Amino acid sequence: MSEDTAPEINETDPGRPDVNGTNNLNETDLIAEAERLAASGKFDDAVSMYDSALREGPYNPIAAVGKASVLKAMGRYAECAAELGKALTGLPEWEVAKEDMERFSAFSSMLHVLRAEAYLYLEDRKNVFAELDEADKIRDADAASLLVRANAFAQAGDFDEAGDLLYRAEEWC
Numbered sequence: 222m223s224e225d226t227a228p229e230i231n232e233t234d235p236g237r238p239d240v241n242g243t244n245n246l247n248e249t250d251l252i253a254e255a256e257r258l259a260a261s262g263k264f265d266d267a268v269s270m271y272d273s274a275l276r277e278g279p280y281n282p283i284a285a286v287g288k289a290s291v292l293k294a295m296g297r298y299a300e301c302a303a304e305l306g307k308a309l310t311g312l313p314e315w316e317v318a319k320e321d322m323e324r325f326s327a328f329s330s331m332l333h334v335l336r337a338e339a340y341l342y343l344e345d346r347k348n349v350f351a352e353l354d355e356a357d358k359i360r361d362a363d364a365a366s367l368l369v370r371a372n373a374f375a376q377a378g379d380f381d382e383a384g385d386l387l388y389r390a391e392e393w394c
Contacts (some may be wrong), residue, residue: 248277282308302339330359349373
């Protein structure tokens with residue numbers, strides 16, 4: 222959808238714009254369409270499509286993470302962090318979380334690391350470290366956590382600590 226054309230109104234859900242005839246898609250198809258739009262650089266349309274997916278059925282944090290990724294690509298880091306916060310809040314309601322504790326833990330840890338990365342772009346090191354600490358409580362620090370932490374120390378000018386963390390990340394891999 223270009224900026225100069227208004228989306229068609231979906232007759233069954235007036236809150237959902239009809240982007241390329243997508244008003245009859247289920248949640249999984251909406252997420253796939255959002256991914257396609259994002260990959261083609263249509264970020265605003267992708268965000269709208271992820272919003273449509275988030276309004277569908279039971280909560281699915283995959284849609285929230287997809288939306289957050291697009292927001293990050295758009296440089297909208299505060300919105301990205303907020304969306305990841307919503308994903309963390311809704312995670313216990315996700316059906317997969319109820320079925321597979323290992324997957325739930327891995328996903329939860331990853332969400333904290335992604336949120337820390339958004340805060341890193343905002344140069345909010347206090348929240349970077351808070352999110353990484355939460356991630357590391359769930360699972361031992363992995364390479365992603367160590368890399369974001371190293372970047373935060375480098376951003377603060379502590380290159381010795383950053384280097385040590387990068388070395389640990391390399392060992393982890």
